[in-house]
Amino acid sequence: YGMVRYENDRLTITGGVRVERTNDTVKAALVELVEGGGTHNGVVLADDTIFITPNEFEHSYTDWLPSVSVRYNLEEDAVLRAGFFRSVVRPGIGKIAPRFLVEESDNGERKGEFGNPGLSPYRAWNFDLSAEWYFAENAVVQVGTFYKRIDDFIVDAQFEAGDAPYNGMFNGVAFDEAIIPLNGDRATVKGLEFNYQQALTSLPAPLDGLLAGVNYTWTDTTGDIGSRTIPLPAASKHNYNLMLGYEKGPVSVRVTAAYRDKYLDELGGSAEEDRYVKDHLQLDLTASYDVTRQVKVYAQMVNLNDEPYLAYQSGPVRERLLQYETYSWTGKLGVQVNFR
Numbered sequence: 001y002g003m004v005r006y007e008n009d010r011l012t013i014t015g016g017v018r019v020e021r022t023n024d025t026v027k028a029a030l031v032e033l034v035e036g037g038g039t040h041n042g043v044v045l046a047d048d049t050i051f052i053t054p055n056e057f058e059h060s061y062t063d064w065l066p067s068v069s070v071r072y073n074l075e076e077d078a079v080l081r082a083g084f085f086r087s088v089v090r091p092g093i094g095k096i097a098p099r100f101l102v103e104e105s106d107n108g109e110r111k112g113e114f115g116n117p118g119l120s121p122y123r124a125w126n127f128d129l130s131a132e133w134y135f136a137e138n139a140v141v142q143v144g145t146f147y148k149r150i151d152d153f154i155v156d157a158q159f160e161a162g163d164a165p166y167n168g169m170f171n172g173v174a175f176d177e178a179i180i181p182l183n184g185d186r187a188t189v190k191g192l193e194f195n196y197q198q199a200l201t202s203l204p205a206p207l208d209g210l211l212a213g214v215n216y217t218w219t220d221t222t223g224d225i226g227s228r229t230i231p232l233p234a235a236s237k238h239n240y241n242l243m244l245g246y247e248k249g250p251v252s253v254r255v256t257a258a259y260r261d262k263y264l265d266e267l268g269g270s271a272e273e274d275r276y277v278k279d280h281l282q283l284d285l286t287a288s289y290d291v292t293r294q295v296k297v298y299a300q301m302v303n304l305n306d307e308p309y310l311a312y313q314s315g316p317v318r319e320r321l322l323q324y325e326t327y328s329w330t331g332k333l334g335v336q337v338n339f340r
Helices: none
Strands: 002-007 011-034 049-075 078-089 100-104 110-114 122-136 139-151 154-160 177-183 186-199 210-225 228-230 238-248 251-260 263-266 275-277 280-290 295-302 309-313 320-325 330-337
Touching: 154 210, 154 263
Parallel strands: 011 100, 110 177
Antiparallel strands: 002 011, 011 049, 049 078, 078 122, 100 110, 122 139, 139 186, 154 177, 186 210, 210 228, 210 238, 238 251, 251 280, 263 275, 275 309, 280 295, 295 330, 309 320
16 A cells, blocks of 8 residues: 655645455355255155255455545635545455355256355445535534446346356356346446534533434435346435434433335346335434443333334336335343443
């Protein structure tokens, strides 16, 4: 990594380049569950049988990652920031591990979920611009915009035996239906951000312990994969968080509402078969009380409104429910002791 820096009373410019070399050696296994009555290597099986075959793959690549960041102080309470940089995000181990989980029925139909050790990482050119205004003590308003151009984004896709590019065979393993992670071509991400945080210390006691916060992000994403243009997986168009709290003396309380819009979860053979996850609004509560300087009692309550997880397909006429889960709320109560 190399870096240069220029600075004067108002302006700071930092530039640099980082070089990263990645060498992956990943090991996993082909796990085949064959139902009784099915055939494996020419042998008819009397009972359900599991066959495990270990395998190993290697993958290497090098990335050059330049970056430039600029900070300009308009006034003592106002700051402009800009950044331009190249980034790389490697696939998770669950995506690249050569794990092949196959279930074969007694009539020979094979369904599976595969890892893809040949996946390339996300590579992106990023630009962002923001302004910050510290309009009061312990208070800030921030607005920003961002743009990303991403190559080789990753999406989980569902394939049947006749679908290109695999045509029923992936890394030497035959299938009739499979879910396989693969790289798309190119994607773009653009959006706007807003953030407000303030400790309302100017209010009369006891209200001078109140805290308030709001942040919101609007994101527009498009990606090309084969002949289709899709939204990026796990990218919600609207996200926001609302926070109301109180912090004074030994007492600390925060109530938060976190919202995310629907998002694409898994690519199907057509737009009607794509799997989406519904929008989600969750309410959480955290509180603590300092009994002494060394002892703190705290409580956390998550998903107070019992918001469900819901996945669906759009369908040609109406939405088709794929998965519905509810978890109720989760609570935690504890004591923290500091021995320093």
